[in-house]
Amino acid sequence: MSVGHWTRDLGLGVRFAFTGGREGWGRVLLTAVGVGLGVALLLLTTAIPSALAARGERESARTNIMYVDKQMPKADNTLIVASVSTTFREDELRGRELEPEGVRAPLPPGIDRFPAVGEMFVSPALERLLESGDGKLLRERLSDRIVGTIGDNGLVGPAELAFYQGGEGLADRFAGGTVTRINQFGDLHPSSEGMDPVLLLLTLVVFVVLLMPVGVFIATAVRFGGERRDRRLAALRLVGADGMMTRRIAAGEAFAGAAVGLVFGTVFFLIGRQAAGYVAVFDMSVFPSDLNPAPALAVLVAVAVPLAAVLVTLFALRGVVIEPLGVVRTARPPRRRLWWRLLLPLGGVAALSPMIGQGNDAGQFNDFLVIAGVSLLLIGVTALLPWVVEAVVARLDSGGLSWQLAVRRLQLSSGTAARMVNGIAVAVAGAIALQMFFSGVAGAYETPTKENLDRAQMEVSIPDNVPLVRASQELARTEGVRKVTVLSYGSVGEKAKSPEKYVELTIGDCAALREVGRLPSCRDGDVFTVRGVEYATEAPRLVKPGRKLWVSPGYSQSVRPAVAWTVPAGVQPAGTREDPSGIERGGVLATPGALPEEVVARAAGRIFIGLDPQVADARDLVRNTAARIDPLTDPATWTATKRVRQFDSIRTGLFVGATCVLLLIGVSLLVSQLEQLRERRKLLSSLVAFGTRRRTLSLSVLWQTVIPIGLGLLLSSGVGLTLGVVLLKMTNRSFGIDWAAVLTMTGIGAGVALLVTVLSLPPLLRLMRPDGLRTE
Incomplete structure (x- = not known):
């Protein structure tokens, strides 16, 4: 059979599709709508890699927080950046506080000038949230004046909640780990690790599983109106067409519907592409400009769909006898064979x-x-x-x-x-x-966390420049907080500098210390040494009544200047107990009255918070209080499990x-x-x-x-x-x-x-x- 015969018969089928009156147009429209929906989803799928790549590029271009041992020196082109990210209900907010140190300090993508202290640039989605009734509670936390919006090149998606605000005095906060000095934005050390084999397998299976129903639906859509079409083809046999010619004409009709479906699919895709900028599904949003199908994949869809329409139609008509007086399909067909159908799943296994x-x-x-x-x-x-x-x-x-x-x-x-x-x-x-x-x-x-959700549901880390007593009192007065446990930490060593032997120190009142140890009795002024902790075996030998030791209000003697301390009489042994976060504390447990006031005042602390489940916005009320105490403090919400990103x-x-x-x-x-x-x-x-x-x-x-x-x-x-x-x-x-x-x-x-x-x-x-x- 020559190519000319195929072209002529397919063209004849296309003409019949468009000149068959209302019924013909109805059949083409049904097929086109069905195929168009499938094509739109296929185009969307081919555009996903480019959208994810664009999101990743913008994320990398604005990266700034780097954990380094030594900060770069101050210069005319440096900028201090502090992470002030927060959470509002279930939504994550990306926040950065900026303090330029020179006229050539780098601007983050998306804004055209640095916000002054008390000013804030926000993303369009965050601006809408703050202006809405639902954002009233969040507005109390972000009290700065909005002076502009962040451009698309500074956001990973249109629904992202992000802000930049002006800062001052950040050079004194480098020790916290969330403040850094930079001279340019961008990920200077991108990760070279690839996806592990199991996650790669999972990704492949997800794509196949999601695309397979689309392909099945397209194959079904090109057969809409099949029974009427076959009866109509019998008339062609009356005017001299043979069986193969009628099948090719039927394939041409399907080709016409698929071709119109490609146009419909493109229109549906463009509509969906524009709508994507207004929709966030499971916290995922993309800009319409990011959804660009790969040209090669788009061409593959444009070729494969009409070709599949022709092949599916020819395959469907293989068992249909089209005669001049009718279609032999209404009679009982021969029983379907099972053996070749089983070969497909067996071949897959x-x-x-x-x-x-x-x-x-x-x-x-x-x-x-x-x-x-x-x-x-x-x-x-x-x-x-x-x-x-x-x-x-x-x-x-x-x-x-x-x-x-x-x-x-x-x-x-x-x-x-x-x-x-x-x-x-x-x-x-x-x-x-x-x-x-x-x-x-x-x-x-x-992986399950060790955090005990029955004892606390949130945790706030208080830096040493904030009075711990004031912070705990403000948090205790917050609506929705039913229990506050305050613990601060340091270390005890035999020498003021670089001691060979030192142990951990935990400071708190008696109620707080009972959260980390099993105490025989307790009153302010008591000191306890914890036995049974693997890494703190030196405590009973080191901490003896009357001995002069050195206390540092930090986790190591090298972090803070040490303060001399004479161990009081009556040091008692205590049993071990995991604290609410699941950590087993060893070394020394001490009440504030047993330590120098300077140590108690300078020690950094952690506050474990128990919430009232009856207060719906308790977590956000705690975050608002923490923001008033210290803008760089981000309360941690505890969860039972943590997942790999x-x-x-x-x-x-x-x-x-x-x-x-x-x-x-x-x-x-x-x-x-x-x-x-x-x-x-x-x-x-x-x-x-x-x-x-x-x-x-x-x-x-x-x-x-x-x-x-x-x-x-x-x-x-x-x-x-x-x-x-x-x-x-x-x-x-x-x-x-x-x-x-x-x-x-x-x-x-x-x-x-x-x-x-x-x-x-x-x-x-x-x-x-x-x-x-x-x-x-």
């Missing part, structure tokens, strides 16, 4: 099997085999589902009238029913596998992608359902004209959705569990099935399908009218 047991210690996974294996397993769902639906509905028989109508329809067109739920079945299978994978590897990236980013990306795919699946099911109803308009009108109740027909449509969806979810659960087990074996992790998660994933899939069915009832009721029998 075979592709992944060589990598079983690798984990993090055996090198990188083979990217090609991972993509091929996961894809084959998920495609296996689409291959097996038609066989499963056909095998089950063939054995369904007795029941009510609505049940019989639904079962008979499924027996005649089980392939169409399976096609409609393929996308959601693939999505659920992938979601179950990812849920198992995330749960299995989370232990390596989610890369793992957290992948998890966030999965949630964002899953949200988009779920919306696509819901829309695709609705479009498929409407297309099926449009195909059956005359049949429904005939049944209504003969007296069939609308309630019976509505129930039959519901059964036609429920049966294939139920079978699809059962199949997808099996495939998802299989894929999850294989992935965990690949990473050398033990596995267990989280049945609650499996049921949740299948429940979400079923819920989406049932919601779509309910939304299709109004069009169904409009179609169930006798006047639907009229035709032109």
Whole structure:
């Protein structure tokens, strides 16, 4: 067959698509909308790498906080920067305090001048928050006057909450670790560490799992209106077209719908691209200018989608006999064969099997085999589902009238029913596998903290330039605070400078010391030595009554000038106990009355805070108080676990992608359902004209959705569990099935399908009218 014949027949199909009257245009529009939604999501996916790269570049360009042993000297081109980041409810605020030391001090990206003391530049999102009613509590903390907004080049995303404010006296605060002197912005020491193999595998699987339902939906969308199209092709046989020519013409019609779908998809993508600047999903936001699909990938989508439309149409018509007097499809088709359908998931397992047991210690996974294996397993769902639906509905028989109508329809067109739920079945299978994978590897990236949330929920570190007593009193008076535990720290050594033997010193009143040790009795003026702590064995031998020692109000004798101290009489032994943060304190426990006033006044401290759970904004009220005490103090909120940042980013990306795919699946099911109803308009009108109740027909449509969806979810659960087990074996992790998660994933899939069915009832009721029998 020559290329000319293919071109002519495909062109003829394109002409039929656009000159077929209202019905032809309706078919093209349905296909174009379906394909367009899929194309838009594909373009969005190809744009994600560029968006993430742009975010990373802007983040790197504004980096300034560096932990160094020695600060650079003051110069005409230096700037002191202090981190004053904070948290408001669940949102992180990036804050920097700036103090230029010369006329050539570097400006951070996004602002055109340095804010003076009492002035503040804010991001547009933070400005909107501060001006809203919800931002009243935050406005008390950020009391500076807003004099400008931060430009896009100084933000990682449009929804980021960030601010710059003027500072003074920061040169005295270098010891805290959050203040540094710089002469330029930018990450001078970018990390060269790559992503570890397990996280890379997780990223690949996430992309495949999210894109596979999109591909399935596009393949389904190009077959909209297939039954009417096939009947129309029979007329071409009457005027002399052979079987292959009619198939090529049908492929041309599908090509036309896919081509229009590319245009629709581009428009949808551009609309979504602009909307992205106003939406933040799971704290992730991007500027529209960042969403630029890679040219090569965009060209691949533009070529692959119409080509797939042609191939899918030819594949779908391989078992359809188009004759001059009709289409032999209404007769019972031959039973589907199972053997070749099983080869797909088995091939997927075979592709992944060589990598079983690798984990993090055996090198990188083979990217090609991972993509091929996961894809084959998920495609296996689409291959097996038609066989499963056909095998089950063939054995369904007795029941009510609505049940019989639904079962008979499924027996005649089980392939169409399976096609409609393929996308959601693939999505659920992938979601179950990812849920198992995330749960299995989370232990390596989610570590439990030792922080005792029953004893405290927040912690404030007070620098030595702030009176600890005043800070504790202000925090104790804060609304929502029910308990305050104040501890300060230092060290005790045998010499004033560079002692060979020294032990840790913990200072607090009796109630506070009981949080870190088991005391026999206590009153102000007592001193205790803690026994049983591995790294503090010197305490009982070093701290003896009447001995002259040297106390430094810091963690080491080399940090602060030491103060002479004569150990009082009556030093008592004490047992060990972890403090609220989970640290076991050793050495010396002392009440304030037992130490020189100079030591007590200069010691840096930590305040553990117990909150009242009845006060909703207790954490933010504590942060406001801490900001008044010292702007550089950022209270820490305790959590039960901490996650590795890369793992957290992948998890966030999965949630964002899953949200988009779920919306696509819901829309695709609705479009498929409407297309099926449009195909059956005359049949429904005939049944209504003969007296069939609308309630019976509505129930039959519901059964036609429920049966294939139920079978699809059962199949997808099996495939998802299989894929999850294989992935965990690949990473050398033990596995267990989280049945609650499996049921949740299948429940979400079923819920989406049932919601779509309910939304299709109004069009169904409009179609169930006798006047639907009229035709032109």
